[in-house]
Amino acid sequence: MARTAELLDGLRHALGPGGVLDGDSDLARYARDWSGDHVGAPLAVLRPSSTEAVREIVRRCAGAGVPLVPQGGHTGLVAGATPSEDGRELVVSLERMNRIRRIDALDFSMVAEAGCILADVKAAAAEEELFFPLTLGAQGSCQIGGNIATNAGGLNVLRYGMTRELVLGLEVVLPNGDLLEDLRSLRKNNTGYDLKQLFIGSEGTLGIVTAAALRLFPRPTRRETVLLGCPSLGDVIRLFGRARRELGDLVSAFELMTRAGVAAALEGGGQEPFTPPTPAYVILEASTSARVDLRAAVEGFLADAMAAGLVENGAMAESEAQAASFWRLREALIEWQVRQGRHLRSDVALPISLLPAFLAAAETAVRSLDPGLVLHAFGHVGDGNLHLNVMPPAGLADAAAEALLARCEEVVFDQVDAFGGTISAEHGIGRKKRRPFEARLSPPARALSLALRAHLDPAAMMSPGRLFDTPVRPGLAAGEAGG
Numbered sequence: 228m229a230r231t232a233e234l235l236d237g238l239r240h241a242l243g244p245g246g247v248l249d250g251d252s253d254l255a256r257y258a259r260d261w262s263g264d265h266v267g268a269p270l271a272v273l274r275p276s277s278t279e280a281v282r283e284i285v286r287r288c289a290g291a292g293v294p295l296v297p298q299g300g301h302t303g304l305v306a307g308a309t310p311s312e313d314g315r316e317l318v319v320s321l322e323r324m325n326r327i328r329r330i331d332a333l334d335f336s337m338v339a340e341a342g343c344i345l346a347d348v349k350a351a352a353a354e355e356e357l358f359f360p361l362t363l364g365a366q367g368s369c370q371i372g373g374n375i376a377t378n379a380g381g382l383n384v385l386r387y388g389m390t391r392e393l394v395l396g397l398e399v400v401l402p403n404g405d406l407l408e409d410l411r412s413l414r415k416n417n418t419g420y421d422l423k424q425l426f427i428g429s430e431g432t433l434g435i436v437t438a439a440a441l442r443l444f445p446r447p448t449r450r451e452t453v454l455l456g457c458p459s460l461g462d463v464i465r466l467f468g469r470a471r472r473e474l475g476d477l478v479s480a481f482e483l484m485t486r487a488g489v490a491a492a493l494e495g496g497g498q499e500p501f502t503p504p505t506p507a508y509v510i511l512e513a514s515t516s517a518r519v520d521l522r523a524a525v526e527g528f529l530a531d532a533m534a535a536g537l538v539e540n541g542a543m544a545e546s547e548a549q550a551a552s553f554w555r556l557r558e559a560l561i562e563w564q565v566r567q568g569r570h571l572r573s574d575v576a577l578p579i580s581l582l583p584a585f586l587a588a589a590e591t592a593v594r595s596l597d598p599g600l601v602l603h604a605f606g607h608v609g610d611g612n613l614h615l616n617v618m619p620p621a622g623l624a625d626a627a628a629e630a631l632l633a634r635c636e637e638v639v640f641d642q643v644d645a646f647g648g649t650i651s652a653e654h655g656i657g658r659k660k661r662r663p664f665e666a667r668l669s670p671p672a673r674a675l676s677l678a679l680r681a682h683l684d685p686a687a688m689m690s691p692g693r694l695f696d697t698p699v700r701p702g703l704a705a706g707e708a709g710g
């Protein structure tokens with residue numbers, strides 16, 4: 228206790244005003260994640276405002292044997308950034324490191340600090356007529372450091388790739404306080420291991436990202452958004468193949484919603500998109516900065532797809548407001564799910580061609596547990612990535628619902644294995660999916676992962692228990708157990 232108090236006093240002095248929060252009221256929003264499903268008890272919250280301050284925190288915590296967990300916008304859904312419940316972990320919030328250090332319009336790149344909100348990064352790029360393509364529902368709250376640590380995906384992956392493909396360089400504070408720094412914006416660099424890739428998707432277990440060089444693109448000046456009603460999920464998949472071939476890289480988003488999803492979204496208000504309703508819906512977005520007749524290309528594609536029977540009904544947005552109303556439908560579905568309270572969230576990915584068969588098998592498996600369970604599948608079907616969420620039957624007591632949802636997750640993941648998929652394509656592992664993740668790792672992959680982790684952080688002081696069951700071993704100072 229005395230040692231912890233001494234550590235916090237030292238940090239208060241080192242970080243200056245606002246650098247350490249430890250009053251009850253201050254801590255609430257750092258303790259609870261966006262979903263409200265995960266609530267921890269931070270020892271205190273540290274708010275560094277420079278890379279040097281992050282190094283100071285890491286060194287002092289390693290010396291005092293106090294574990295820490297980096298936190299961005301706390302929108303992650305797997306309890307990665309949520310502090311443990313035992314009140315032992317310090318939260319390192321990057322929120323005060325929120326400067327755009329530079330934008331280079333000729334180089335199509337930007338250097339942003341880890342605590343920049345994603346929407347602000349996008350806005351800063353737009354001011355220079357450039358585009359940072361990462362787009363997700365949480366972009367008003369999540370931070371670029373969190374996006375990098377989770378290798379976030381989102382709506383535009385099929386055109387621009389995951390966060391991994393949008394990072395040119397990183398600045399990272401290692402668990403021993405060393406700084407790994409390469410913020411060059413090189414597109415090509417074949418000199419040795421590409422170390423930055425280690426940290427992208429490492430969920431705060433290998434270091435704290437403090438800044439990143441990001442890849443920018445020309446800002447799309449033409450955009451067409453269409454809402455389509457399709458006869459079946461199989462037709463949606465065939466439609467996607469056709470869109471990829473006929474529209475090529477003009478396709479920037481291809482999102483699926485089912486009939487049940489649209490009906491749920493409309494519970495909060497809004498108009499039925501098509502009469503009669505269709506079994507499946509797609510939001511397709513095509514965009515470009517090139518001087519091509521995008522509207523003619525999309526209209527031609529749609530006419531052919533309708534003639535082929537892949538689309539029953541369609542609406543092409545005539546204004547930005549109408550395009551936003553299509554996307555609003557998708558957001559309303561997520562809001563509806565949040566209103567249902569605790570439910571199973573998943574972010575699985577499968578080979579695209581197997582999605583219809585997988586969904587049918589998963590639905591049968593889930594319903595066999597309890598016919599009252601309700602499945603909602605939606606998501607980035609152009610990447611083979613589905614959010615397959617399950618609502619418990621109404622009126623079930625909390626503990627019973629919890630146990631049933633845990634069984635649901637098992638049977639869904641069994642089907643994911645059977646169809647050659649992955650249990651997480653976006654949200655990552657955190658603490659929540661650690662067991663199913665570890666159970667699926669091959670022995671060599673597990674050994675290599677743990678060796679890397681132990682080399683960088685032998686005492687497991689940084690994000691202990693995330694990804695792997697790595698208990699804190701304060702006796703081992705960072706850097707000593709390597710090799």
Ligand SMILES: Cc1cc2nc3c(=O)[nH]c(=O)nc-3n(C[C@H](O)[C@H](O)[C@H](O)COP(=O)(O)OP(=O)(O)OC[C@H]3O[C@@H](n4cnc5c(N)ncnc54)[C@H](O)[C@@H]3O)c2cc1C
Nearest residue numbers: 299300301302303307364370372373374376379380431436
């Ligand atoms: C409405 C909604 C929609 C979403 N849609 C998508 C989607 O389409 N695609 C998708 O991929 N995800 C999505 N997510 C999940 C979430 O937004 C992403 O995982 C996001 O990248 C998390 O960023 P964050 O700043 O909130 O990170 P946090 O939740 O704060 O942290 C996430 C993880 O990263 C670590 N971390 C955070 N900052 C750093 C840092 N600077 N250095 C090292 N480690 C760090 C944390 O310790 C934790 O393990 C969605 C979430 C919500 C609530």
